[in-house]
Amino acid sequence: MAPANQPDHPTGIDFGGSGIKAAAVDLETGDFASERVRVDTPQPATPDAVAEAMVELLAQLPDSGGPVGVTVPGVVRHGVVHSAANIDKAWIGTDADALFTRATGRDVHVVNDADAAGLAEVRYGAARGQRGLVIVTTLGTGIGSAMVHDGVLVPNSELGHLEIDGHNAESRAANSAREREELSWETWAKRLRRYYSTLEALFSPDLIVVGGGVSKHSDEFLPLIGIDTPLVPATLRNKAGIVGAALVAERELRD
Structure with missing residues (x-):
């Protein structure tokens, strides 16, 4: 104690x-x-x-x-x-x-x-003080997701498993796909744009937070995604x- x-x-x-x-x-x-x-x-x-x-x-x-x-x-x-x-x-x-x-x-x-990561980013991190719907994604081996509305978690969203263009989204847009296929930041950003534009069309979020270890390189790819919803890198990381x-x-x- x-x-x-x-x-x-x-x-x-x-x-x-x-x-x-x-x-x-x-x-x-x-x-x-x-x-x-x-x-x-x-x-x-x-x-x-x-x-x-x-x-x-x-x-x-x-x-x-x-x-x-x-x-x-x-x-x-x-x-x-x-x-x-x-x-x-x-x-x-x-x-x-x-x-x-x-x-x-x-x-x-x-x-x-x-x-858990989503709740932490909303309370203390990149989405602190943000009202409305926040979607937090983690780009790693797969794509993890959290949906938080006015501080209340909608659990187990599993948005990395959306089917987009006939594919499980994370099989093409996760950071592991970038590494496995040796994609340039620009090519990967095109896949991320397709993924995040789908989230935007389905949920109309107020903010999307992009986490995972690759978020430390956010300057290389976030500006290339180009959707209407604000995209910001996670700040709490590990x-x-x-x-x-x-x-x-x-x-x-x-x-």
Whole structure:
């Protein structure tokens, strides 16, 4: 537990394919309230193995005593994981809230990883203060997405899986496609324009935030996309998952 004169900050845990990272988060500022700690993702990353890794991580954060939020790279409904495109298939149907709560002895809530990043960008990052509909996308191996309207998350949007021109959108527009096909920034930007113009036509968002590791090169491609909706790069980058997960944990505790 935290010392008596310090609040019990919520902890965010970001569960990724190669590593699981955690930190306590100060929700007043959106900054880490502890050092960030990391363990390797177990292989295979079964639910029980990941739960053991969570226990190990939390032991490295002895001063964090609040609720815990965990990102999961899959569809999450009411704490239950319903898809496992990039994680062990044993996750499908797993009540991850119950599993992690039981393993850690803490109040744990899971959230889709892109949704966590979206919440963090809206509260503290590139979309802070933006009213209306914000769509946050993460361009990586696939395309993650989060839709947030006036601060309220519409969960599990999975907009990377839209069918566009007969293709799963992320198969052509994700950063992995750019790398795999050795596309120039200009050629990739044309694919992104097709993708983002489709989001624009379907949802009429007020702002689109573009995240993922490639966002650090946003000057190379964002100006080339050329749609009417403002496009801005994400600002929290690799902090977003941890911060967003902590936000979810705190909201669940209040509700």
